[in-house]
Amino acid sequence: GGGSHYGLPGITPAEARAGLDKPIFRKLEAAAEQSPEDYRPVFSVRIESLAELRQRVVELGGKAFIKPACEGASRGCRVIHHPSECDEAWQALKPYREGGIVLEELIQNAREYSWDYVAGSTWVTEKTTTEGAYRAEIQQVVPAPLAADVQARLAAAGRHMSGLVSQANGAYHNEVFLRSDGLTSAVETNMRPGGMHIWDLARLAFVDFDPWERWVRWAVEGKTDPRDPVARGYCGIRLVRAPAGGLLRYVPDIESLARDLNIELVEAVYTKRLSDSVTALVKDNTSFIGHIVLFSEDYAQLSDNLLRLADAIESRVEVTSLAAPARAAG
Known part of the structure; x- marks a missing residue:
């Protein structure tokens, strides 16, 4: 894979497939002779049809987690809370069916x-x-x-x-x-x-x-160092959501918001530009409009700062709704 042609360290193609194809990993997991005492394999099965999906969801107690076999960035992953949601979930996963669809027990x-x-x-x-x-x-x-x-x-x-x-x-x-x-x-x-x-x-x-x-x-x-790193504090990233769907009309200046809240900012980035189309329904990592990165020596403080700053940004973002304009009476 990748580097072996040049004599560089790396993994075999079979190992690469196991890392990319989720059902292969589940097979290896189920077949493992030993696993840690507190570790439990997850039930997982490939789904080929809507009928099979319905049957499996019922077998799993009416709840399950469904995802594409070979996607990243949380794309297409969704929770089924009740067998009645199978039709909609199957429809939503249409773009991924060629690469395979996987159903797993829902871990709540x-x-x-x-x-x-x-x-x-x-x-x-x-x-x-x-x-x-x-x-x-x-x-x-x-x-x-x-x-x-x-x-x-x-x-x-x-x-x-x-x-x-x-x-x-x-x-x-x-x-x-x-x-x-x-x-x-x-x-x-x-x-x-x-x-x-x-x-x-x-x-x-x-x-x-x-x-x-x-x-x-x-x-x-080919150098490895088996020592684990020593923390000097906690560093966190939080993604920023749009408050509504439509076109992005206004975003606040994050640096000055952070200053007002007395929060030290490591990084702030908007990934969407003004007049870009945005959504309030977060489906995957591309649904967000930006991110903030903060550091603190104290975890509770970091946690609180991430939420406070994200809330301050999200509550000030303005979106032009694309609702159909009302027709003039006549």
Whole structure:
């Protein structure tokens, strides 16, 4: 894969497929002879028709999670709360049917984390997803604030997942559920840096640690360093939503809002421009209008600042509605 032609370290094509194709990972997971004590495989099945979807959702107790087999950025992922939602969900996944559709048991009331790995060093990232029909990631914090035993459980799950797909990759971003009963389950495995700037957050959160530089050193020299980075504080990113659907008419200046709230800003970016089309229904990561990055030595303070600043921005954003104009009476 990629580098083996030039004698660079890397993964085999079969390992790459397991990292990209979610059903292959679930097969490997189900077949594993050993797994961590607190780890539970997730029931998962490929769906070929609407009739099959209905039948499987009923078998799973009327609730399930459906997603494309080979997409990223939360695209197409949705929750089915009741068998009556199958028709609409099947219709919505039409663009992805060629690549395959996967149905999984719905894991409820779980917290989501990722086990992030680069060239021997690992940490756990806390992720927050939107509520509702679609599950899109809206916030990430590095490192996740965890008790030592929970940290160990999530790390064991992440390491187990990486071992299922490949022993020899330089980067992993393995998404893990921490269930309400304290057990762990895999969301999915990715043999790449985490999205949503996770490596940039890590560079800011940890002392003397640059994931990108480590990755390059691993790729060029095959160098790994099994020491985990030491945190100097917490770094978080939160995505910003549009308050309504339509055309973006006005956005506030985030720097001055942050100053007014006495919040130190690391980064603020609008990804949508004025007069761009925006939506209030967050379906995936492209539905957001921008993001903020903040740092604090205190997790509770960071958490509060991310929410306060995002609220301040979102409540000031103005959108021109595209509702049909009322016809003049006549």
